[in-house]
Amino acid sequence: MPELPEVETIRRGLVAGDSFTPSLLEQRVSDVSILWEKTVARPSPREFARLLRGTTIREVNRRGKYLLFRVDDLFLIFHLRMSGDLSMRRQRAENAPHDRLILFLASGWNLVFNDTRKFGRAWLTPDPQTVLGTLGPEPLDPTLTDKAFRAMMLSRSRQLKPLLMDQSFLAGLGNIYTDESLFAAGLHPLRVSSTLTEEESSKLLAAIRMVLNKGIREHGSSIDWVYRGGNFQNHFQVYQRAGETCPRCGAPVQKSRVGQRGTHFCPVCQPERSSQNV
DNA sequence: CACGAGACCTGTTCGC
């Protein structure tokens, strides 16, 4: 579920709350319940709970696919991985299936981390750089210029699909938004980064931003049994559309395997060898 | 440095 637009959607929801749910901001943590110990990456589960108790949540931020809560002098950081979700829930007697970590708030609400596949992780640290230090730039950061992005592409010789999914290269793209970005840019997933022309590189950055912004506007994607209320799945051009017609040229969308990930593209609009078209 | 395979997990869908 969670790539940059989904994480950003969760962040905004926690900050704003709604008519039934309060904002997470300025909520005090009265207790902590850890239901799956491996969810807590650092420090030890016991220490994690002890340090968190009594703190107040001051800020809710995002970096790449990470959610970052400033809790007084510490940072509580989550990575949702494949199936994680964070939401506010009214205090109740029974846990839900797959609840892994619960922060009991003094207001009577809970911040619940629910994660079917148990891949998600939480950290508590005074220095967020110890967790986020290796991340590449934020794709939507306006200080990431065409020129800088071009230099990044030239500095590596890697296939575009795995390169864009590499969080140390660029932070926030996952399988869905990478496939959609490459389609929007008209670039084959196996094109090698260092072979891109200046024009192709600029087009790719613009495509990434367009796709991410659209994803955020649609509140992310909701697919499979994990429904979050997002709507971007209704705007997929190639992702999960193998065999269906390309919305641009009508050719059948292809699916292949690149770096062990399902990869969707239009063989006509995203030719393997670039022929000069517009 | 680049890349592929395996591990970590549970749940759903696909193929015989």
Place this chain on the structure above:
DNA sequence: TGCGAACAGGTCTCGT
């Protein structure tokens, strides 16, 4: 119908 295989929004580690 049943049952195992394949697959799923991610990342880490190891080997070549």
